[in-house]
Structures are given as structure tokens and as C-alpha cells.
Amino acid sequence: MNMKKFIILLSLISGMIFIVHAQQDQIRVIVIGAHPDDCDGDAGGTAILWAKMGHAVKFVSVTNGDAGHHEMGGGALAKRRMAEAMEAGKRFGVEYEVLDNHDGELTPDLKTRKDIIKLIREWNADVVITHRPNDYHPDHRYTAMLVQDAAYMVIVPNIVPETPPLKVNPVFLYSQDNFKKPNPFHPDIAVAIDDVIDQKIYAMSAHESQYFEWLPWTMGMLDKVPEDDKARLEFITQRYRGGVSDEIKETLIKWYGDKNGLKVQYAEAFEICEFGRRPDEIEILRLFPMLGKN
Ligand SMILES: [Zn+2]
Secondary structure (H helix, E strand, C coil): CCHHHHHHHHHHHHHHHHHHHHHHHCCEEEEEECCCCHHHHHHHHHHHHHHHCCCEEEEEECCCCCCCCCCCCHHHHHHHHHHHHHHHHHHHCCEEEECCCCCCCCCCCHHHHHHHHHHHHHCCCCEEEECCCCCCCHHHHHHHHHHHHHHHHCCCCCCCCCCCCCCCCCEEEEECCCCCCCCCCCCCEEEECHHHHHHHHHHHCCCHHHHHHHHHHHCCCHHHCCCCHHHHHHHHHHHHCCCCCHHHHHHHHHHHCHHHHHHCCCEEEEEECCCCCCCCHHHHHHHCCCCCCC
């Protein structure tokens, strides 16, 4: 073998080692929301940060969203919302899957529990994010319950035996909400999303049927929705960019330090669910490599 061939072979081998190494270090996250647009608002900024670092994120909507409109419904709306979700997925840099369950009619039944177990296993998830089980919308509540019910079963080989169980139980997290009873949300982890807030809003705006039609209609302000693209983005930004509460500020200071934590304007926060693996601080930093970097 001459020197040129030897160098090519050497670079091929080191390239392969790099790929194997990168795959071993890749963090795999699945966000499971009730409707096509829930994952986006709850964890979209963090998902962008993971994706930009080469980690794999999947959004799942457990229902097809076919009740979320005042003029459309059924199959036509489900089809429209599927297309919106696919576009949002591209803008976030994540995979997006929409399950074909009716909106507003979700129940925590055995079939759907098995579907969720399968999805978490097939994604080989390190982290699973969902709603908390006390929430105003029954679909959010039952999605949370379905994921909780899957939290242990994903490692049990005799449950859904056709899909191999996970070797390591993932970390299960709840996304933030403002409900107080029976217990308020507790931010164990807070991620600064200032650098990607514009991309998050742009990606969310793919759900046109929601942000520019249905949600304004429910708030009696359909006539306030602007026509041109720039003004429409501003319309969503004003309502959905979120702020930083005192409690979340404290969590940001914990993960980013006094100086950088106080500067953060936009954040997404997560609470650790007791049913999956319980991560220590070192593992949280491994799973959330964006923490401390802003
Ligand atoms: Zn929802």
C-alpha cells in the first residue's frame, strides 16, 4: 500500500470512529404532547438547542388535532394540522409524528399506552418530556397519564414484547404550566432560549390554523390578527414568547451562575418526574449540554 492510500484509509477509519463516537454521545429526546403544537411551545427552544448540537429530538402529538378549529373539523382539519406539524418539525430541526387519535376524546386506555411504550422504545429515548397530569385540558391530562404509565413499562420485556425493551430507563420530565392544585410546577431545570427565541416563534407559526385562527377566535380577537407575515410573527411573539418568573430565575442562576442567569429573558423549564430514572446534577448536565452556555 502506498502512502496516499494509507492516508486515505487512515482518514476513513478515523471518520468512522468519529461517527461511532458521535452516535454514542448523541442524546435522544422524545417530547410527547396532546396536540400538534403542544411540544412546540413547551420545549421548542430547548429542542432547537439540542438539534443544533447534533442531538436527536422527536415531537409526538398523541391526538390528530381534529377538534381545534371553529370552522373546520374532522379529517380535513386533521390533514391540515398534519401538514402544519411537518412544516414546524422542519423549522425546529426535529422529527414530528402525529398519532391518529381524535382531539378532545383521548382516554388513558391500554392500546394507547402500548403505542406510547413502543414510541419511546423505538426512539431509544434518554429523555422523555410531557405535560403534568393536572392540567385544564383532558387530552393533556391523559397524555401525561399515558406517559407516566409507560415510564416503568418501557424496560419490562414482557410488555409489548415485539419491541425490545430499553436497557436504561429514561429520565421523564414535565413541561411547565401555571396550574397550582394539587401542587404547582417546580422548575428543576431551566434552559435559556434567548439565542433561539426568534427561530422558536417562526417554527411555531407553522401552525397557522392555531395561532392565526383558532386561538384568536377562542379569545375573541380574530379581528386583531394581522395579514402580513412580519406582523403575524410579532402577534405570536407578544403572546407566546413567555417570560421568566422569580422561581425560574433562581433555577437559571443555579445552572448558569449569578451573572449569566440574571441576564436570561426567555427560558423553558422542566420538572423531574419521580417515575423514571432520577438524574443527579452531573447527569442533568450531560443530558442538557446547553446548560451554563449562554
Ligand atoms: Zn394542547
